[in-house]
Amino acid sequence: MKKGYVIKRILYSVFILFVVTTLNFFIPRIGVDDPAERYYPPQGNMSDAEYEVIKQLTREEYGFDVSTPEQYLNYLGDVAQGDFGTSFRSGNPAVTGLIADRLPWTLTLSATTLVLGLIGGILFGVFAATKRGRWQDTTLLNMSTIMTALPAFFIALILSFYLGFEFEIFPAYTNPNLVGDFSFSLDGLQMLARNAALPIISMSFGSIIGYAQTTRNAVIAVTNEDYIVTARAKGLPQRSIRYKHTLRNSLLPIVTSLGFSIGGLLGGQVVIEQIFNWHGMGTLFLEANEMNDYPLMMAIMLLLSAFTILAILVTDLVYVLLDPRVTVGEKR
C-alpha cells in the first residue's frame, strides 16, 4: 500500500515539475509576439531594417525560427537532457556551467543555515514548551512576531554595519578573492567560515525562531496526548518522557514544515547574497536579471523549483516512513 503511494507521489512531483517547466517556457513570451524581441529589445538608435536583421539573427541563434509548439518541444527535450541553452554573457557560456560554478557556494550558505536553524530551533522550542506560559515561553512568542516583522535583509545590513564596519569582527563584504583562493585546507576553510559568518548569522535568526515556534507548538500538542500522561503515571523519569516520548513524536510537524521552508530559504537567500556580494546563485540571478539574460534566469528558476519539489517529496515520504499511524493507502 505504501509502495503505491510512493509511486503516485513521485509521479505527481514529476507532473508538477513538468508544469513548472512549461510556465518557464512561456514566461519570457508574455506580452511579445516574437521572443526575439524579448531577448534583444530594440535599441534607440536602430533603424527598423537593422532591427529586423538583428531579430533574424537572434531567432536563428536561439532556435526561434520554428513554430511555437516546435520551440516548446525543443525546449522540453533540451531541459530533459540538462541543456538550458547559452547565456547572454560575453563568450556565450553554457548556462549549466555557470550555475554549476555557483551552486556549491549557495548550498554552503543554505545548508549551514538549515542545520543551525534546526538544531537551535528544536532546542529552543523544547525549552520553551517545558516552560509553557512562563516568561521563557512568552519571550519566544514575542520574538517570533518581532523576527517576522524584521526582514532578514535588514538584520543583515545592521550586522554588516556593526560587526563588519564598526567592530571589524567579520568581513562586511565577501572577499572577492575567496572563490579563486579557496582550497580544502585549514586556511581555506577558515577563510570561508569568516566570510560566510555574517550571511549565515543573519539568515539563522529567522530560521531558528521559525523552527522553535513549530517545535514548541508540536511539543505542546503531543504533551496533552494520552500516552504521555500514561508515561508520567508510570513514573518514568522526566528526561526520558521529554526526549524519548514527546520530542520523537513532535518531530513529524517539523519534518513537514521543512519541505516548504527549503524553498523559502533558497528564494530568500537572493537578497542576502546581494548584500554580502556572495558568489552564489542569488547574485547570479540578479546579474542575469540586469542583463535580461532570460535563459540563465529561467534555468535558475527551474532549478530552485525543482529543489523545492524534491524537498517536499522527500519530506512527505519521510513523513510516511516516520509515522506508522499514517496509513496512506486507505484514506477516504
Add this chain to the structure above:
Amino acid sequence: MKKRQDALHIRIKRQMKRRIQGLVYFIKRLWAHPKGKIGLSVVTFLVLVALFAPIIAPFDPYDITERAEKGLSPRLQHPLGTTINTGQDIFSMLVYGTRVSLVVGITSGLSIAMVGAILGVTSGYIGGFVDNLIMRAVDVLLVIPSLPLVIVLTNVLGRDYWIIILIFVFLGWGGLARTIRSLVLVIKNSNYVRAAELAGASRWRIMIKHILPGTSHLLIMSTALSTAGIMVAEAGLSFLGLGDPTAISWGRMLAQAQEGGALLFGAWWWIIAPGIGIFLAVFSFMRIGIVLEEILNPKMQASAGIFKIFKSLDSSYVEKVFDSMDEEDRQKTGAVAPQPSAHSWEDV
C-alpha cells in the same frame, strides 16, 4: 415603480447598516484585547501618517530643490539626518514611504482575500474538474520560489506599482484558496446548505449567500496577515532595486543607504529609520492578525506557526485553525468530515 425602488433602497440601507455594525463590532473586540489595542493604534497612526504625509513631513523628498547639506547627522531641523549622496531629509522620506508600503500591502492583502475566497469557494463547492484545476494550480504556485518569480515577472511586465500588486496577488492566493476550500467542504454538508439546495436556490446564490459568509472570519484574518507579508516582500523587492523606480519606499531607502555608503560612513540613522518603518507596519498588522485569530477561534492559543505563512505565503497555520473548527463541527453534527492531514498534496 416608486414603491419598488423604495423597498430596494431600504434593503440596501439595512444591509449597509448590518455591515457597518459588523465592522464596528470587530473593531470593538480588537480594541478590548490588550495586544489588539497596540496593533490597531499603530495601524491607525500609520494610515494617518500616510494620508497627511505632505503636512507631517517638513520637506518634500520628491522635490529636487528641497535638498539640504549632504550627510547631516540627526538634528533639530532634520530629525533623522540627511542622506549622504543626495541630501534628502530622511524623516520626510520615511513619512512618504508609509504611503507605498500601506497602499501596496493593503491593496494586495484585500485582493488576495477576494481572489482566494472566490477560487476557494468555487473549488470546494463545485468540485470535479474545476476543483482539480484550481488545486493543481495552487500546488504549482507553492513550489516556485516567490521572490525570484516576482523578479522575473517584473522584468517581463514592468515595474509600476499596480503591476507589482497584480503579481503579488497572482502569487499569493494559493494558500488561502486551499484553506477556504477545505472549510467549504465542511460547510457544504451542513444542514442549511442542504436546505437551500432543496429549496431550489441556484449554485451562485448558495455560494455567495450561504457559504461565503461562513468563511468570513478566515478571510478577515488572512487579510491582516497577508498584508504584513506583502509589505515585507515589497520592501525586499524595492531593496533589490526592482520596485517602482519613481517612488520613495522604505525598501528603496535601505537600498540607497547601502549604495550610498551609509555603512562605510557610519550613517546609522539612514539604515535604522526605514527599518523601524518596516518593522512598525508589519508588526502591527501581524498583531492584528494574531489577535483576530485568538478572538475568532479561542481554541487556538497564541500564534501557532505564524512564521510559516510568511516564509512561503503558505497559510498552513490557518489550516490548523480549520482543523480545530472541523473537530468542533464533527462533534456537533456527527457528520463525517474529510480529515485534513498535514500533507500538502494529500489529495493526489
